[in-house]
Structure formats: structure tokens, C-alpha cells
Amino acid sequence: MELEDLLLKHFGFHSFKTGQKEVISSLLSGCHTLAMLPTGTGKSLCYQLPGYMLDGHVLIVSPLLSLMQDQVEQFKRFGEKRVVALNSFLTLEEKNQVLRHINEYKFIFISPEMLRVPYILGILGKLKLSMFVVDEAHCISQWGFDFRPDYSKLGEIRSALGNPLTLALTATATYQVREDIIQSLGLSNVTKVESSVDRPNIAICIEELADYHEKEARILDLVQQLEKPGVIYFTSKKAAEQMAALLVEKEICQAGYYHGGMDPSTRVLIQEQFIHNQLEVICATSAFGMGINKENIRFVIHYHMPMQIESYLQEIGRAGRDGNQSVAILLYSPGDELLPLQLAEGELPSEQQIDWLFASIAGEPRVLNEQLRLHKDLKEQGGFTDVQWRFIEGLIHQMHRTVPMQQMNKSVKEFVAGRLTTKKTNIFQLKQWLDSASCRREHLLNYFGEMLSDQVQPCCDRCGVQLNQFFKVSGHFKSKPSDVTWNQYLAKILINSGLSE
Amino acid sequence: MLHIELIILHCLQSIKNERTIYSIFHLLKGKKSSQTIQDAHLFSLKPFFGILEPMTRELFDRKIAAMLQNNLIIDCGGQRFVPALLGESLLQNNRLPIFINGWDYHQITGPVWERLTLLVQVASHLEYGETNYIPIQKNQAVHSWVKTVIKVSNISKREMGRKLYNELTKCFCNADGINPSVIVFRLTGFQQIGLTAEQAAKKLDLEALDYHLQFTNTLHYMIQNIKDNNEQFPLLAYLIQGFTENEELTLSARKTWNLLLQGYSPEMIASLRRLRVSTIEDHLVEFALNINHFQIDEYVDNGLQSKILDTSRQQGTKQLKVIKDKVKNASYFQIRLVLAKYGEQSWN
Numbered sequence: 001m002e003l004e005d006l007l008l009k010h011f012g013f014h015s016f017k018t019g020q021k022e023v024i025s026s027l028l029s030g031c032h033t034l035a036m037l038p039t040g041t042g043k044s045l046c047y048q049l050p051g052y053m054l055d056g057h058v059l060i061v062s063p064l065l066s067l068m069q070d071q072v073e074q075f076k077r078f079g080e081k082r083v084v085a086l087n088s089f090l091t092l093e094e095k096n097q098v099l100r101h102i103n104e105y106k107f108i109f110i111s112p113e114m115l116r117v118p119y120i121l122g123i124l125g126k127l128k129l130s131m132f133v134v135d136e137a138h139c140i141s142q143w144g145f146d147f148r149p150d151y152s153k154l155g156e157i158r159s160a161l162g163n164p165l166t167l168a169l170t171a172t173a174t175y176q177v178r179e180d181i182i183q184s185l186g187l188s189n190v191t192k193v194e195s196s197v198d199r200p201n202i203a204i205c206i207e208e209l210a211d212y213h214e215k216e217a218r219i220l221d222l223v224q225q226l227e228k229p230g231v232i233y234f235t236s237k238k239a240a241e242q243m244a245a246l247l248v249e250k251e252i253c254q255a256g257y258y259h260g261g262m263d264p265s266t267r268v269l270i271q272e273q274f275i276h277n278q279l280e281v282i283c284a285t286s287a288f289g290m291g292i293n294k295e296n297i298r299f300v301i302h303y304h305m306p307m308q309i310e311s312y313l314q315e316i317g318r319a320g321r322d323g324n325q326s327v328a329i330l331l332y333s334p335g336d337e338l339l340p341l342q343l344a345e346g347e348l349p350s351e352q353q354i355d356w357l358f359a360s361i362a363g364e365p366r367v368l369n370e371q372l373r374l375h376k377d378l379k380e381q382g383g384f385t386d387v388q389w390r391f392i393e394g395l396i397h398q399m400h401r402t403v404p405m406q407q408m409n410k411s412v413k414e415f416v417a418g419r420l421t422t423k424k425t426n427i428f429q430l431k432q433w434l435d436s437a438s439c440r441r442e443h444l445l446n447y448f449g450e451m452l453s454d455q456v457q458p459c460c461d462r463c464g465v466q467l468n469q470f471f472k473v474s475g476h477f478k479s480k481p482s483d484v485t486w487n488q489y490l491a492k493i494l495i496n497s498g499l500s501e
Numbered sequence: 502m503l504h505i506e507l508i509i510l511h512c513l514q515s516i517k518n519e520r521t522i523y524s525i526f527h528l529l530k531g532k533k534s535s536q537t538i539q540d541a542h543l544f545s546l547k548p549f550f551g552i553l554e555p556m557t558r559e560l561f562d563r564k565i566a567a568m569l570q571n572n573l574i575i576d577c578g579g580q581r582f583v584p585a586l587l588g589e590s591l592l593q594n595n596r597l598p599i600f601i602n603g604w605d606y607h608q609i610t611g612p613v614w615e616r617l618t619l620l621v622q623v624a625s626h627l628e629y630g631e632t633n634y635i636p637i638q639k640n641q642a643v644h645s646w647v648k649t650v651i652k653v654s655n656i657s658k659r660e661m662g663r664k665l666y667n668e669l670t671k672c673f674c675n676a677d678g679i680n681p682s683v684i685v686f687r688l689t690g691f692q693q694i695g696l697t698a699e700q701a702a703k704k705l706d707l708e709a710l711d712y713h714l715q716f717t718n719t720l721h722y723m724i725q726n727i728k729d730n731n732e733q734f735p736l737l738a739y740l741i742q743g744f745t746e747n748e749e750l751t752l753s754a755r756k757t758w759n760l761l762l763q764g765y766s767p768e769m770i771a772s773l774r775r776l777r778v779s780t781i782e783d784h785l786v787e788f789a790l791n792i793n794h795f796q797i798d799e800y801v802d803n804g805l806q807s808k809i810l811d812t813s814r815q816q817g818t819k820q821l822k823v824i825k826d827k828v829k830n831a832s833y834f835q836i837r838l839v840l841a842k843y844g845e846q847s848w849n
């Protein structure tokens with residue numbers, strides 16, 4: 001059977017998206033594969049389809065719990081029930097239940113911290129694995145923007161699992177990071193499928209403004225005029241909330257906000273309202289967009305500067321999935337780089353916190369409990385944020401067998417200092433790009449080791465772009481939703497023919 | 502309407518200056534401490550227990566400051582307040598939300614809401630024949646609950662939507678002072694996503710906490726109505742099934758209770774559990790409040806019990822210190838235990 005026939009049979013699609021077929025063919029011929037595919041190209045299909053043709057279980061490591069849940073749901077919606085996610089969302093009882101019946105699952109998603117539990121690794125080791133998939137593989141690399149200490153163990157884990165056929169997936173990784181992934185996972189004879197990071201249907205513009213007052217006015221102006229729907233990215237949750245309120249108050253559009261501080265059920269509602277066009281604009285932090293499939297986003301605006309070029313590309317990449325012309329606009333005002341710099345420092349534990357932690361655990365011979373985790377109280381007492389804690393816990397776990405306790409404090413500090421330097425370099429590189437006089441697109445491609453082959457039109461502000469081509473076609477503004485009574489609303493959702501009969 | 506203010510005024514009136522304002526904060530937040538649980542019983546404030554879980558200390562302080570400024574309450578010093586004249590007249594001229602029943606329902610309010618939203622979403626998609634959609638609830642327990650309901654209710658998939666519609670409208674009709682909009686516009690169906698709490702509050706022109714209060718009041722009304730008229734709501738009845746009631750004891754207290762049943766003394770339990778004796782005493786107070794057959798004679802002899810109760814009655818107070826001054830040979834623990842066991846009936 002041809003691959004296309006299988007695609008139709010299992011997924012109902014007639015043709016592959018960029019890169020998918022190459023990845024699948026490579027895996028089916030038994031080659032380890034590194035795939036860099038832009039977000040929204042259906043990465044999961046790359047292991048789902050070969051999964052059906054190979055005998056054994058597919059183990060997928062994924063760092064983001066919410067993304068994992070989304071993927072599992074998506075599998076189920078398309079009729080694949082033999083799928084499960086092993087992560088901290090499960091209660092102990094549910095976890096044991098899953099582990100007892102692990103043989104019944106074809107696709108097993110797992111978070112890296114679960115993999116470090118010897119008991120779980122032991123169970124997985126007994127399974128016949130057809131494939132070992134590492135999602136968001138750039139998290140392996142210390143050069144990557146999203147390094148996770150948990151991930152650096154994956155090479156070891158892979159070998160403990162008997163070096164199964166491996167697929168490493170990422171959306172944005174520089175050449176250096178890609179090499180790091182291959183080396184860290186211990187892959188030899190790797191097929192690399194690297195599609196371009198370029199998105200020719202997204203024009204890239206940067207506007208420099210005096211201060212945040214001007215930015216705010218500019219956003220109101222842009223949102224008023226641009227073809228919607230659109231997303232505006234902020235670094236601060238508060239700023240996102242305020243802008244959404246302002247857009248509604250000024251009756252510019254139906255706007256909502258979205259960030260990681262909201263409870264999960266509210267986040268789902270906002271996301272779904274946006275997908276169903278009940279909201280035209282979302283003011284969001286970087287928490288928004290993972291696993292979202294909305295094809296017709298026409299603009300992405302950045303109110304704040306992201307932490308690195310990789311995030312910027314991922315965020316603007318949410319526009320124009322339908323292939324139609326879209327625009328990305330970043331608003332910069334002098335001093336904007338201070339916020340990401342502050343944030344970079346806040347993401348890592350401070351020297352004082354590290355000293356405190358090691359002083360507190362100095363007398364304890366058994367620092368790590370049976371789950372190989374530090375005691376939770378230490379997190380609170382030391383004032384660690386979730387991100388800081390995950391980082392230091394992962395780091396200590398990674399070092400505890402190779403580095404003696406007395407030296408660990410020093411090693412951890414050195415490591416943290418190194419991370420901070422990397423993060424600062426990333427911010428600096430983004431700033432360089434903002435300041436550069438050359439074509440925005442060309443510069444971005446060069447960063448990922450690509451050359452710009454074809455000139456696209458419209459390209460960027462440096463090449464000359466008329467923003468008004470992205471404005472909505474004359475004033476067809478949406479009228480406000482008409483006032484329905486609660487009874488009519490209920491009838492509408494629960495009775496197909498309405499109350500008319 | 503000043504809903505939150507009204508409830509705070511009512512609470513202040515009930516505690517008669519015998520507790521600080523934060524005892525009310527803890528009560529509304531539903532703090533699982535012996536003191537708060539005891540207060541809810543002693544001052545007959547059980548309906549308001551845990552009805553404002555989302556409230557923050559900061560928000561509460563701001564509310565109190567505003568009430569002070571608007572001459573609704575008087576500052577008595579030491580974080581104690583009483584209703585002012587204006588506050589009292591407000592209490593007389595306005596009705597408290599009448600269906601709210603925090604004590605009995607605060608633990609099932611969230612789960613019932615999750616069930617309702619998912620049931621409506623599933624029924625709506627069955628009605629429109631659409632199988633591909635994002636469920637708005639992630640909780641797997643709720644998903645299995647819906648599956649079970651569909652299986653055991655014996656309602657055909659085509660009828661589900663209309664049945665649910667009929668029951669919901671029946672449930673809401675004749676509801677005194679209830680506005681079903683606070684619930685209904687938050688429901689999600691086929692190609693129609695429900696509003697968030699914040700959006701619904703805005704649509705109905707309510708402050709966030711007042712909205713939360715109305716939402717809770719309406720949901721508690723539904724629960725009570727379904728409970729009282731089970732046979733009228735065959736489908737909705739599933740919403741409130743399968744919850745174990747009387748889970749009023751804190752988890753830690755339950756462990757103590759099990760040890761007590763095995764014959765251990767409070768001191769032994771304390772050393773066994775590596776807890777302070779005072780913590781175990783807190784648990785005993787919880788038992789006195791929640792477990793009808795729990796006898797306190799072992800800890801306070803009968804004579805002392807009557808003395809404490811009499812003093813409390815004569816002095817018209819539940820303040821431990823006042824009682825302790827009169828009944829010198831009783832410990833604070835003994836006074837709390839007696840008030841917990843008999844305080845409510847002697848006062849109401």
C-alpha cells in the first residue's frame with residue numbers, strides 16, 4: 001500500500017503536508033530521524049502513521065502537560081482509543097491502573113519526570129517499543145532557549161530502553177541545537193528532515209515608538225483597522241488583561257485575555273470562544289497558542305519583546321495557517337529589553353537561594369525521596385517559583401550520581417550562571433535583529449542557518465510594506481450579538497430546530 | 502443590591518462582637534479549621550460556610566474599608582466591627598440570598614457544576630449529531646460520569662437534548678428571586694461557547710464577587726430543588742448522585758477519629774502521629790460538632806459541663822476568656838468542647 005492510501009485510510013487526508021512523508025519514509029526504513037517541522041504541520045502524524053505499520057508500542061516524551069492532554073484528546077477524537085498520558089495529572093490510583101494495563105496502549109505519552117522513576121522505567125523497559133519519540137527535542141540542549149534538565153537524561157533513558165528507533169521533533173532549533181539533540185540522544189545514522197522556518201505568507205514589521213502610551217494608542221489604532229481575527233502577545237499578564245478590557249471598553253472589537261494564571265476551565269472557554277469567532281482578538285501571554293488549530297488568524301502583534309528569536313517565530317507562526325496573507329507587527333520602544341532580562345533572571349534560582357537550599361539539605365543523607373524528588377516544603381521555605389524549582393530539582397537529580405554533595409553547590413551555581421549567559425545572549429540576538437538594517441526575513445533565516453532563496457512580496461518593513469493591504473475591507477464591523485433570553489439560549493443549544501415547532 | 506455587604510453585615514450581627522472580622526473571612530472562605538467550623542455552628546452561620554472561596558484577603562480588606570467609609574459598620578478596635586445603624590436598616594430592608602447552603606453544598610458545588618456543563622455540552626452535540634469537539638471539562642471523573650448517565654438513563658441520544666431542556670426550564674420556573682441567566686449563559690453547546698464567570702458578571706452588570714454569590718445561590722437552589730423533587734427530574738437527579746455526604750471532618754481529623762475508635766487516648770494519638778496535643782484537641786472539638794454520637798463525658802465531667810453551659814448562658818457570651826474567668830477549674834479545651842457539643846442548642 002502506498003503511504004498516501006494509508007493516510008486516507010487512517011486520517012481521511014489526501015496529501016501530506018511539508019516534510020511529513022519524508023519523516024515517515026525514513027522511520028519506516030528503520031532510520032533514526034530528526035525532524036524540524038514548522039508548528040501546525042501535524043507533527044503527531046509523523047509517528048502515528050508509522051506506529052500503525054510497526055509492531056510494538058510508541059513511547060512519546062513530551063515536556064508540556066497541557067500539550068500532552070491536547071494530543072491525547074486529539075488521538076481519541078480521531079478514533080484512536082489505545083492512547084494514554086502518564087503524567088502528574090493522574091492520581092496514584094489512576095497511575096497504577098494505567099501501569100497495570102500498559103500493554104493495551106499503542107501510544108504512550110509520558111512526561112520526563114515520570115521517566116526518572118525507576119519503577120516506571122522498569123515497566124516500560126519490558127514493553128516492545130517500536131519507536132521512541134522525543135517531542136520539543138530542543139529542550140535537550142543547553143544552547144536551546146527552553147533547556148530542561150529532565151531532558152538531558154533522555155539519552156541514558158533511551159539506552160536503558162534498548163536504543164529503540166528514535167524520532168526527535170522540534171519546530172525551531174538552530175544548527176547548534178540540532179547537533180546537540182543528535183549527540184545527546186546518542187543517535188548514529190540520522191536522517192534529518194529540516195523544512196524551512198520561513199513563512200512566506202506572513203509579512204514581518206517592526207515599529208519603534210516612544211513609550212508605552214504610544215504603544216497602547218498604536219494597538220488601538222491597528223486593531224481597529226486590521227482584518228481580524230488576531231492575537232496580541234504580552235509578557236505581563238496584567239498588561240494583557242488591561243488591553244483586552246480597553247479594546248472592549250472602546251468598542252473596538254470583541255476581545256478576551258488568556259494567560260497561565262487563569263484556571264484551566266476558563267482558559268478552555270476563552271480559547272474555544274476565539275476558535276468559534278465569538279472573540280475576534282485575544283490578548284495573551286506566551287501560554288496561548290500551544291495546540292491551537294485556528295487557520296484564519298490574520299495578525300499577530302507583539303506588545304512586548306519575546307525572550308528569543310525562537311519564541312518570536314513560534315508566536316507569529318500562529319498566523320496564516322490557511323496560507324492566506326497575514327501580518328506580524330512587533331512594537332518596540334527604547335528600554336523594552338529590560339523586561340526580558342529581568343524575567344531571565346527570575347526564571348533561574350538566585351545564588352542566595354542555592355546557598356540556602358544546600359545549607360538546608362547538608363545534614364540529610366537522603367536528600368531525594370523514593371520518587372527522587374526534593375521535599376516540597378523546601379520549595380516554599382526557600383521561596384522558589386515553580387519554574388525555578390523544576391529547574392533546580394531536575395539539575396540536582398541529574399547531578400546527584402556523578403557529582404559529590406560537597407561540590408554540588410558550586411556546580412549548580414556555575415550551571416545557573418551559564419544558563420543566564422545563554423538567555424542574555426538570546427535576548428541580545430533578538431535585539432540585534434530589531435536594530436538591523438537588513439531584510440527581517442533574511443536575518444531570521446540566517447539565524448537558523450538558512451539562506452533566503454526567493455524574495456517574497458510583501459516581505460518586511462525593511463523591504464517596504466504597505467500596512468493598509470492588511471486592513472479590513474471597508475467598514476463591515478460586526479454588530480453586537482443580539483440579546484437573547486436565557487430560555488432562548490438554552491433552547492438554541494439543546495434543541496436542534498429551536499423552539500419554533 | 503449589596504449582596505456581599507449584606508452577608509458580612511449579617512455575620513457581624515450574629516457574632517455580636519465576639520470574634521474578629523477575620524473569623525468571617527475564614528468562614529466565607531470555608532477554612533477547614535476547628536475554630537471556623539465551630540464558629541459556623543455556634544453563631545448559626547452554616548449557610549455561609551465556604552460560599553466565597555475565590556475571595557482574597559486583599560479583596561476582603563478592601564470591602565471592609567469601603568463598608569466602614571459608607572457608614573455601614575463601626576470599628577470597635579482590635580479588628581472587631583459591629584453593624585452601624587445604616588447597616589442594620591439595610592439588613593432589615595433586604596433579603597439575604599435564600600437558597601445558599603454552604604455547609605451542606607460547598608463541597609459538591611464545583612463538581613455539580615462540572616457535571617452540568619459537560620452534560621449540557623454532550624447533550625447539545627448529540628442533538629446536533631456532531632462528534633468532533635473539544636470537551637470544556639478535562640476532569641476524567643466527570644467524563645466517566647457522563648458516559649454512565651448516558652448508559653443508565655435509558656434516554657435515546659436523540660431525546661437527550663430536549664429532555665435536558667425540559668428539566669432545566671422546569672427546574673428554574675417558579676424560582677423566587679432567581680435569575681437563571683447567571684447559570685445558563687455560561688453553558689456551552691454546539692457551536693456556542695459559554696461565557697466565563699467574568700464575562701457573565703459583566704453581561705449581567707454585577708461585581709465579580711456578587712456574581713459568584715448569585716451563581717452559588719442559583720446552583721444551590723437547583724441542587725435543593727432536584728433533591729426535594731427527585732422524581733420530577735430523572736435526568737438532573739444524576740447531577741447530585743454519588744457524593745458521600747458528611748465529609749465535614751478534615752482529613753487529619755479523620756485519622757485521629759480512626760485511632761480514637763481503636764482506643765488510643767488523645768496523648769497517645771498525639772505522640773503516635775507526631776502532632777501536638779492541642780491539634781488532637783482541635784480534632785475532638787470537630788467531632789463534638791459533627792458526630793452526633795460522640796460523647797464528651799470522658800473529657801469533661803458532667804458537673805463541669807453544666808457549669809460551663811450555665812455560665813455561657815448567664816453571661817450571654819461564647820467568649821472563652823469570659824467563661825474561663827468564671828469557671829476557673831475548666832481548661833480552654835474543655836470549654837470549647839462543651840460549647841461545641843451543646844452550644845448551638847442552648848442558644849437557638
Ligand SMILES: [Zn+2]
Pocket residue numbers: 439440441442459460461462463
Ligand atoms: Zn524583507
